[in-house]
Amino acid sequence: MNTFDFSPLFRSTIGFDRLTRLLDDATNLEAAPGYPPYNIEKTGDSSYRITMAVAGFSEKELNIVAQPNLLVVSGRKEQEDKAEYLHRGIGTRAFERRFDLADYIRVRDASLRDGLLHIELVREVPEALKPRTVAISSKEPAKTIDAKAA
Numbered sequence: 001m002n003t004f005d006f007s008p009l010f011r012s013t014i015g016f017d018r019l020t021r022l023l024d025d026a027t028n029l030e031a032a033p034g035y036p037p038y039n040i041e042k043t044g045d046s047s048y049r050i051t052m053a054v055a056g057f058s059e060k061e062l063n064i065v066a067q068p069n070l071l072v073v074s075g076r077k078e079q080e081d082k083a084e085y086l087h088r089g090i091g092t093r094a095f096e097r098r099f100d101l102a103d104y105i106r107v108r109d110a111s112l113r114d115g116l117l118h119i120e121l122v123r124e125v126p127e128a129l130k131p132r133t134v135a136i137s138s139k140e141p142a143k144t145i146d147a148k149a150a
Contacts, residue, residue: 022100035095036075046123047108050099055115056092062117066107071099073119 038052050071054062057075065072074096102123109120 035091038097048121050119052117053115054117056090059112064107064110064119069101069103071101071107073097
């Protein structure tokens, strides 16, 4: 049994549409494209790397678009060569791969080396949202004057 009914979540939650869509997409394994192959690595406490095998593509034939909570990587060959192939095992067809990103994940860098596209990601939580330590003092709390008593 690979199907889940998420309708009870829709009845009692507000603003979690993205989460339920992610869960629904994750259970639909048949729609997952396999080209180009890729790896996702955790390279530190708050850093990640996506490595995609894009043999045959140049930098100008690849496009990376970062949006809030979404990264889209696409490739399109500018011109097909007219060679006559006896065997063609290197895929150069157009592709578009989408990655859903968590909040505060941003693309730090991208590079193309040896047919591998490396995309460096980092989680940067705004300073105002980070946990902070509150100092505890041993002083007596300040006396407040009750307006009715005065």
